[in-house]
Amino acid sequence: MIESLIKRVPTAVLAAVAVLATVLALWSGAATYQLRTDGAAANHALTDVAGTEAVIDGVTEAVETVFSYEYRDTARTREAARELLVGAAVEQYEALFAEVERRAPERRTVLSTAVRSVGVVELRDDRATVLVFVDQQILQGDGTHTSGASQLEISVVHDDGSWRIDGITVL
Known part of the structure; x- marks a missing residue:
């Protein structure tokens, strides 16, 4: 039982890191899009x-x-x-x-x-x-x-x- 828990923990950690990275990538993309469409990026x-x-x-x-x-x-x-x-x-x-x-x-x-x-x-x-x-x-x-x-x-x-x-x- 402990062995199967140890095998699942790394998988769970990797899945959590992947979800976090996806959320950060989406947030970063949305922030970049907003800068380009708002006034900040309009200054050329x-x-x-x-x-x-x-x-x-x-x-x-x-x-x-x-x-x-x-x-x-x-x-x-x-x-x-x-x-x-x-x-x-x-x-x-x-x-x-x-x-x-x-x-x-x-x-x-x-x-x-x-x-x-x-x-x-x-x-x-x-x-x-x-x-x-x-x-x-x-x-x-x-x-x-x-x-x-x-x-x-x-x-x-x-x-x-x-x-x-x-x-x-x-x-």
Whole structure:
């Protein structure tokens, strides 16, 4: 009788382990499916390499264009901004750029902005949030040269085939 009990115990233990492993596998599969269908996996910033690169390229070009100007031709920068900005960013930029257009000619200001680093924080379908680190050089007609760095949080939307800025926050 003891021998038959000893023979059954390993079988019972193996069966219990198999049942436990099956339950864990089912639970893990269900949790993975839920992550993929919920918001957590909808962020493609790390999984969509081509999409992330497109956002980085679009934001780099837009930031360098919109935040660089030459006092003799601020209209060119304003026109470019009309192509690269949408939504709330248009109002933000218009308020800022009105002051630039007023002061730049008298001071003969040239502003050059270079994007040094871009990090895509979130990429979801046609929207993205990006951190941008820029260096800015300001040259004025009196020979004054100033340089500095800024950090921006930029929100962009994919619109009409390109990424356009729809929100700017200076950090």
